[in-house]
Amino acid sequence: MDIQSLKFFRAVAASGSISKAAKELNYAQSNLTAKIQQLEGDLQTTLFYRHNRGTTLTDKGKVLLVYTDKIFQLLAEVKEVMNDNGVPKGPLTIGSMETTAAVRLPALLSKFHREYPDVDLTLKTGPTEQNVQSVLQYELDGAFVAGPIEHPELSFQTFIEEELVLVTDTFHQPLTSLKEIQNRTILVFRNGCSYRARFEKWLHHEGVIPEKIMEFGTLDGIIGCVSAGLGISLLPRSVVAKHVNEGVLVQHDIPEQFGKVKTIFIYRKDKYSSTSLEKMIEMLCSEKIGLV
Secondary structure (H helix, E strand, O other): OOHHHHHHHHHHHHHOOHHHHHHHHOOOHHHHHHHHHHHHHHHOOOOEEEEOOEEEEOHHHHHHHHHHHHHHHHHHHHHHHHHOOOOOOEEEEEEEOHHHHHHOHHHHHHHHHHHOOOEEEEEEEOOHHHHHHHHHOOOOOEEEEEOOOOOOOEEEEEEEEEEEEEEEOOOOOOOOOHHHHOOOEEEEEOOOOHHHHHHHHHHHHHOOOOOEEEEEOOHHHHHHHHHOOOOEEEEEHHHHHHHHHOOOOEEEOOOHHHHEEEEEEEEEOOOOOOHHHHHHHHHHHHHHHHHO
């Protein structure tokens, strides 16, 4: 068993076909097949079921894939450690909720870029659940998500506590009861969004069933449709403050048990923390007080 064999094994597992993997790797299919058979011989087990649609991992193959991913992650980490000379540089991929990226992060990331211009910073937005999984799968170095998050493989730093408010168009009357929105359309981010989960929990607690739920991929889409009277939404006060001041939206306070949520920065415990990631954590810890 060698690294090349594991590389071929992982490619076949990902593509579900030896022919597809061979094409992607620019490798002769017969040679790739021989490598997989050699690996199965070394391990004395069958790694793939062969069928007319391609290949499917056996139970043993699924176990090997988990270890293979760990091996390649460790190899990448070794390279990262060897190249880290204490100067922030190289790639740093951070995840964030859409709302946090829109309001809380621009100044922080701008400052980080000015102080550490050699860091190739990438920001990817998505719902909390997606970001958590991406950090766990080593696809992100860290992510800003809604807390609390309790996972044995994750560490976190509290970034800020957000206050959620219900937002409606300017023609909506002051809200005295949640039951008044019984017939309104709820505008939310896709499943996995913590604000959506908080909204649904509040609705369930009050025994309110919304007439319709519409999913959006962007913050601007939600705000634009709320202001046009299409429906209502639950968003951080900091996100809608500008629109409320401009008379585009109206905000309504909600019970504190549903209206407070912490934004935290998560990262893996077992992954080597590069100098770039450490500097990011240091900066957000020093800046968070001024963000409240």
